[in-house]
Amino acid sequence: MKSIFFEFNPNRCLGCRACQIACTVNHDLHSGIYLRKVTQVQYKSKDQIANYYLSLSCNHCANPECFRLCPERAYRKRRDGIVIQDDKKCKGCGVCTRACPFEAPVVNPKTGKTIKCDLCFDKLEEGDNPFCVASCPVEALTVYKRTTYEENPDLVKTLPGFPRIQITRPSIRYYPVKMGVQIGINLDYPKEVKEDE
Amino acid sequence: MNDKDFFTRLIYGLIEGKDLPYLAMKLAQSIERPVIITDNIHRILVFQNPSDLSHEINEFFPVPYFRINEEQLMQGDPTVLSQGQLESDNNSITYSYLPLQTAGKCLGYCIVLDACNSSISSDPTPLSEKDKTLIMQAAIALLLVLKNKREYSLGQEQFRDEFIRDVLYNNYDSKSNIYEKADLWHWNLQGPMVILVLECKLEKIRTARDLIPNSFNNQPPISAYINNQLTIILNMKNLKKRKQRTALNKFLSPYISQLEHYETGEIEIGVGSTVSAVTDLHLSYQEAKVALELGKVFNHRPICFFEEMGFLKFIFTQPAMELQDFSQRVLGPIIENDLETGGNLLDTLRSHIECKCQIGECAKALYVHENTLRNRIKKIEQLTGFDLRRVDHMVNVYIALQVLHLGIET
Numbered sequence A: 001m002k003s004i005f006f007e008f009n010p011n012r013c014l015g016c017r018a019c020q021i022a023c024t025v026n027h028d029l030h031s032g033i034y035l036r037k038v039t040q041v042q043y044k045s046k047d048q049i050a051n052y053y054l055s056l057s058c059n060h061c062a063n064p065e066c067f068r069l070c071p072e073r074a075y076r077k078r079r080d081g082i083v084i085q086d087d088k089k090c091k092g093c094g095v096c097t098r099a100c101p102f103e104a105p106v107v108n109p110k111t112g113k114t115i116k117c118d119l120c121f122d123k124l125e126e127g128d129n130p131f132c133v134a135s136c137p138v139e140a141l142t143v144y145k146r147t148t149y150e151e152n153p154d155l156v157k158t159l160p161g162f163p164r165i166q167i168t169r170p171s172i173r174y175y176p177v178k179m180g181v182q183i184g185i186n187l188d189y190p191k192e193v194k195e196d197e
Numbered sequence B: 001m002n003d004k005d006f007f008t009r010l011i012y013g014l015i016e017g018k019d020l021p022y023l024a025m026k027l028a029q030s031i032e033r034p035v036i037i038t039d040n041i042h043r044i045l046v047f048q049n050p051s052d053l054s055h056e057i058n059e060f061f062p063v064p065y066f067r068i069n070e071e072q073l074m075q076g077d078p079t080v081l082s083q084g085q086l087e088s089d090n091n092s093i094t095y096s097y098l099p100l101q102t103a104g105k106c107l108g109y110c111i112v113l114d115a116c117n118s119s120i121s122s123d124p125t126p127l128s129e130k131d132k133t134l135i136m137q138a139a140i141a142l143l144l145v146l147k148n149k150r151e152y153s154l155g156q157e158q159f160r161d162e163f164i165r166d167v168l169y170n171n172y173d174s175k176s177n178i179y180e181k182a183d184l185w186h187w188n189l190q191g192p193m194v195i196l197v198l199e200c201k202l203e204k205i206r207t208a209r210d211l212i213p214n215s216f217n218n219q220p221p222i223s224a225y226i227n228n229q230l231t232i233i234l235n236m237k238n239l240k241k242r243k244q245r246t247a248l249n250k251f252l253s254p255y256i257s258q259l260e261h262y263e264t265g266e267i268e269i270g271v272g273s274t275v276s277a278v279t280d281l282h283l284s285y286q287e288a289k290v291a292l293e294l295g296k297v298f299n300h301r302p303i304c305f306f307e308e309m310g311f312l313k314f315i316f317t318q319p320a321m322e323l324q325d326f327s328q329r330v331l332g333p334i335i336e337n338d339l340e341t342g343g344n345l346l347d348t349l350r351s352h353i354e355c356k357c358q359i360g361e362c363a364k365a366l367y368v369h370e371n372t373l374r375n376r377i378k379k380i381e382q383l384t385g386f387d388l389r390r391v392d393h394m395v396n397v398y399i400a401l402q403v404l405h406l407g408i409e410t
């Protein structure tokens, strides 16, 4: 069975937040509650600075910490790799929101329970793209299927600005950041500064 | 009975539903010698007529590998039979054997022992031409059975792996549904269990799976291949907590030796904690995977127990920059001193901690006099400002050293 995962190209992303908004609107969430967030990262290496955007939601990790720590067994990982959370089981304790290094699960104030990206699996099952992917005007965010054996050698598992991945092993893959090719960078955007480690 | 009758009888046996033991028994009776059939990793599948053998044979019977000409095997050419000798403390057995090979893949070995008792073993009677012909006839039937078994078990394995994967990823809601399905394969998923996750060279993971010892705590281990890792479920029923670690080590150390023998590459094993019910197995599984990753980072190799990792896990999830700052603050003066003087205070500190702060033991490990070691420790204390006899000081030094292990993210 193939796994489904996100691919993200930081060299294309415009930072328009269409993905973030499409997700929020279609999930009927309060404003300020996001299952996907777009941030700007400033990456300083030895002699260069690159500004780029990251659009992040749940990464449907191979070793999901949310899943391990949820005391209600509300999480499960489907055969296609999608990590989903059952809100009937969720008691809103917030353990998973603290366990996830990517802050993917959030408490929905409307229900008092946690909610997170489910890769819009119902849309995928109907052959459609998730709301976020469909709304991206430049195809910076895409969804792919592959078996565990088929890694695309052109893609990388992490980018500067992304939390440590070694424990949870996120399934998302990135195009490597190319210095100086990012388009439409808005310098007023709130940014995280990452130094070359 | 002529040779053709022998072969026909074996094939009729197979049609009647007989299996490997029958084939091995017929061969052993016909040539009046003990016969062993092993799989491709030399694990004994059948041992016929071992009764009068003075030599002790355990789970494996390793023979030197050689590739045969399959054409010769199919034509029953007895020159493909090879000779070998198994040595033990006070005994040795000579044997004839041949790899059961098809399409370039060795599926097992047919081994005919020369020794029936110790008096004969000193001067074994060679196999007659007729014996050799019978062995070659049996080899074809054995190969047929091994091939069918292999194909069947690969097909079954896929179903089982999917089932285990679903259990471990919480895709079953009720215990009874799990038990019902597990019953199909006569698996006991009741009682306390623990999960081990193993990584090795990807192309050797099949071998690693085949090599899993047959039994742990009198139950067969259950294994699955998930996400390029080998997952092993062990039943801990009736094993008291304090005995569990010993039992696990006893199970793992011969297994690791076998893996090394088969050159499976660097082996990493993560062990989760023991859980009481099958519905909590996902916990042990996640812990085992986390332990495996932490073991790589903090160099707890080849086995890393999740329960032992404690605060190291929290350290690992802190931002890299802060950790590096901390480590630099604590160990920076030692590192600088080593660079300036060409000394090795950092290694001394590491060894001191590895030797549980025992001066005698550490001096021996470093091949230095105890007083030299004491002087070095004094120097470390002066440079860092920490008193290595105080637990609160030592904790900082220990954490800073662990942070140095934190490698580049992959």
Ligand code: SF4
Pocket (backbone or CB within 6 Å): A057, A058, A059, A060, A061, A063, A064, A065, A066, A067, A083, A099, A100, A101, A102, A103, A104, A105, A116, A168
């Ligand atoms: S990103 Fe966070 S919420 Fe999503 S699977 Fe990984 S640990 Fe869980």
Ligand code: SF4
Pocket (backbone or CB within 6 Å): A022, A023, A024, A035, A036, A057, A058, A116, A117, A118, A119, A120, A130, A131, A132, A133
């Ligand atoms: S896949 Fe669906 S739930 Fe996940 S971020 Fe995109 S729109 Fe939101």
Ligand code: SF4
Pocket (backbone or CB within 6 Å): A012, A013, A014, A015, A016, A017, A018, A019, A020, A038, A053, A055, A135, A136, A137, A138, A139, A140, A141
């Ligand atoms: S919609 Fe596309 S371009 Fe816009 S922020 Fe999201 S990923 Fe970037």
